[in-house]
Amino acid sequence: MSEENYSATAEIGALRLRRSRWQRLWISLSKAPPTAWFGFIVVAAYIVVAVAAPYIAPHGESEVFAESYALPSSEHLLGTDQIGRDIYSRLIYGARNTIGLALVTTILAFLIGGCLGLVAAISRNWLDQVLSRAVDVLMAIPALIFALMLLSVFGSSAWSLIGILAVLDSTRVFRLTRSVAVNVVVMDYVEAAKLRGEGLGWIMRREILPNIMAPLIAEFGLRFCFVFLSIAALSFLGVGIQPPTADWGSMVRENASLIQFAQYDFKIAMTPMIPAAAIALLTVAVNFIVDWFLHQTSGLRDE
Amino acid sequence: MNPIITTVCKRLALGLATLVVVSAIIFSSISMMPGDFAQAILGQAATEDTVAAFREELGLDRPAIVRYFEWIKGVAQGDFGTSFSGRAASGVDRSREVVDLIAPRLWNTLFLASVAAVVAVPLALFLGLTTALYRNSAYDRSANAATLTTISTPEFFVAYILILCLSSLWPVFPSLANVDASTGFLDRLYKVALPAMTLTLVIVAHMMRMTRAAIINLLASPYIEMARLSGASQREIILKHALPNAWAPIATVVAFNLAYLVVGVVVVEKVFTYPGVGQLMVDAVTTRDMPVVQACALFFAATYILLNLTADIIGIVTNPRLLHPR
Numbered sequence: 103m104s105e106e107n108y109s110a111t112a113e114i115g116a117l118r119l120r121r122s123r124w125q126r127l128w129i130s131l132s133k134a135p136p137t138a139w140f141g142f143i144v145v146a147a148y149i150v151v152a153v154a155a156p157y158i159a160p161h162g163e164s165e166v167f168a169e170s171y172a173l174p175s176s177e178h179l180l181g182t183d184q185i186g187r188d189i190y191s192r193l194i195y196g197a198r199n200t201i202g203l204a205l206v207t208t209i210l211a212f213l214i215g216g217c218l219g220l221v222a223a224i225s226r227n228w229l230d231q232v233l234s235r236a237v238d239v240l241m242a243i244p245a246l247i248f249a250l251m252l253l254s255v256f257g258s259s260a261w262s263l264i265g266i267l268a269v270l271d272s273t274r275v276f277r278l279t280r281s282v283a284v285n286v287v288v289m290d291y292v293e294a295a296k297l298r299g300e301g302l303g304w305i306m307r308r309e310i311l312p313n314i315m316a317p318l319i320a321e322f323g324l325r326f327c328f329v330f331l332s333i334a335a336l337s338f339l340g341v342g343i344q345p346p347t348a349d350w351g352s353m354v355r356e357n358a359s360l361i362q363f364a365q366y367d368f369k370i371a372m373t374p375m376i377p378a379a380a381i382a383l384l385t386v387a388v389n390f391i392v393d394w395f396l397h398q399t400s401g402l403r404d405e
Numbered sequence: 406m407n408p409i410i411t412t413v414c415k416r417l418a419l420g421l422a423t424l425v426v427v428s429a430i431i432f433s434s435i436s437m438m439p440g441d442f443a444q445a446i447l448g449q450a451a452t453e454d455t456v457a458a459f460r461e462e463l464g465l466d467r468p469a470i471v472r473y474f475e476w477i478k479g480v481a482q483g484d485f486g487t488s489f490s491g492r493a494a495s496g497v498d499r500s501r502e503v504v505d506l507i508a509p510r511l512w513n514t515l516f517l518a519s520v521a522a523v524v525a526v527p528l529a530l531f532l533g534l535t536t537a538l539y540r541n542s543a544y545d546r547s548a549n550a551a552t553l554t555t556i557s558t559p560e561f562f563v564a565y566i567l568i569l570c571l572s573s574l575w576p577v578f579p580s581l582a583n584v585d586a587s588t589g590f591l592d593r594l595y596k597v598a599l600p601a602m603t604l605t606l607v608i609v610a611h612m613m614r615m616t617r618a619a620i621i622n623l624l625a626s627p628y629i630e631m632a633r634l635s636g637a638s639q640r641e642i643i644l645k646h647a648l649p650n651a652w653a654p655i656a657t658v659v660a661f662n663l664a665y666l667v668v669g670v671v672v673v674e675k676v677f678t679y680p681g682v683g684q685l686m687v688d689a690v691t692t693r694d695m696p697v698v699q700a701c702a703l704f705f706a707a708t709y710i711l712l713n714l715t716a717d718i719i720g721i722v723t724n725p726r727l728l729h730p731r
Contacts, residue, residue, distance in 0.1 A: 239423060239426045239427060239430070242423045242426075242710050242713075243430070243431075243702070243705075243706045243709065244664065244667065244706065244709050245668075246668045246671060247668060247671070247701075247702055247705040247709075250671070250687065251431065251434055251690075251698055251702045252434070254689065254693045254694075254695065255435075255437050255693075256437075331559055334559050335559060335560070335561070338559070338561050338675075339672065339675055339687045339690075340691055341687065341690050341691060351559075351561075354561060354562075354565070355561075358676075361565055361568055361569050361573050361580075362573055362580070363573075364569055364573035364574050371569065371573065374565060375562075375565060375569070378559065378561065378562035378565060379562070381559050382554075382557055386553070386557040389556075
């Protein structure tokens with residue numbers, strides 16, 4: 103290459119041109135194991151159901167019909183529950199409510215925990231000490247017990263549920279972010295950025311965050327599962343999402359007594375099992391994707 | 406001074422400090438309640454006098470720090486205050502002492518947790534060890550797939566599947582674990598079969614995966630490689646080289662999962678309407694009966710902290726580097 107024609111941007115541009123981000127994604131996807139594919143398909147299906155719930159569901163989520171505990175029919179695909187609401191419709195709306203709530207909570211937890219973790223890792227001063235000790239104490243109480251206690255203080259509403267679980271979960275995010283970020287903070291390029299006079303926000307966003315993205319994304323999947331299961335458990339206990347909002351955890355509790363009739367009518371007995379299975383299926387699917395992603399990013403191969 | 410004793414003492418002090426701070430958080434939760442909860446608990450019909458008397462009984466007019474130490478003093482003597490429920494707007498007080506509510510349930514919860522632990526711990530350790538030794542075999546892969554599914558499943562789903570199979574379709578065990586003080590040991594064991602089985606399944610899955618990871622981690626270290634190269638037998642490697650260093654991670658795994666058991670008990674007790682502390686706590690949360698919630702939270706948190714502390718101490722006293730200081 104001749105001297106006068108040389109341009110660094112052109113060279114980088116030529117390298118960039120080879121494969122776009124989507125092409126690379128597609129290549130790694132097509133090599134993904136069947137478990138990961140299963141995970142992607144299931145998650146995609148859940149998202150479609152959650153987003154398009156009002157168009158898919160034949161009835162409203164809190165619409166009450168005359169007949170309670172109706173048997174499955176063409177009108178009510180899975181029958182009706184104890185006060186005559188269509189179970190099939192509630193199942194579809196449940197996807198929207200439960201997943202939506204879990205997603206908002208996880209994002210909030212990552213915003214709180216991620217930001218504080220980065221700040222703690224960069225500053226490494228009294229603030230880091232205070233935050234780390236506070237997180238130690240918060241993590242010394244089992245999350246579900248703490249959530250139960252705080253719910254009795256603030257009352258059971260969707261907002262207090264989001265707030266409480268987000269704060270409790272952000273402690274775990276804080277720990278992870280801080281521990282991976284401290285290894286990046288000591289790098290020369292971060293030092294260079296500091297000497298250049300970049301602000302805290304720039305260093306966080308442009309220097310450190312891209313380098314700790316992979317473990318954070320994997321953690322996001324796992325945290326989502328945890329929050330999702332916590333919300334389901336709390337709703338199941340009757341202190342989470344409150345009726346008439348459809349939610350899988352409380353649907354299991356409301357119809358649980360039907361299991362006793364399994365010997366006489368197996369189909370009816372399965373009613374409380376469907377929302378429970380829906381919870382389990384999504385968690386398994388997300389776990390499969392996270393497993394695959396961790397393999398990809400850590401460069402691990404099967405032995 | 407012996408490094409083991411200093412480290413253990415440090416850890417004990419840290420554990421005690423955590424316990425104090427946690428108890429302070431649990432105590433202060435009541436003052437975080439929004440609005441005038443004295444009025445809320447007694448109901449709209451309560452007269453000014455009743456509300457004032459109730460407030461005075463709670464001591465809301467005194468500083469929080471004084472009340473905290475009084476509360477701690479009471480807790481140390483087994484006095485957790487009186488429940489909020491049973492108080493009427495008219496001022497009639499039918500409330501019960503919190504300790505009377507908790508005491509009989511405490512034994513029930515500990516019984517259930519112990520039954521589950523006695524079955525789960527040896528089973529999980531055995532499975533974890535064998536899957537680590539026969540890594541990537543069909544046995545290992547199927548065990549991994551099974552445990553991943555169990556972990557991703559909510560406890561209540563596992564519980565209902567067990568009820569469906571072992572109580573509804575083939576009535577072997579009762580689906581309601583309604584024990585009381587007069588229930589005999591064997592009868593009690595029979596009645597907690599399903600709840601204990603649920604807890605065991607969930608715990609074994611977690612514990613097995615963690616044991617497997619810990620052992621694999623250990624077997625990958627250079628000194629094991631060295632022992633293998635020097636011609637030591639598999640049995641010798643495991644017993645003489647790996648195990649002394651494995652106690653700490655195994656103790657951590659066991660304690661972590663027993664702590665998890667404490668939490669899992671809440672949901673499982675609710676499913677099987679088992680009269681334990683977890684069920685009491687959930688009921689108290691629904692009625693916002695703070696003294697009961699606080700007492701239960703303190704019980705769970707203290708158990709959790711103590712279990713983790715025990716694991717750390719076992720880890721310290723079995724650490725070969727500390728046992729044989731240079």
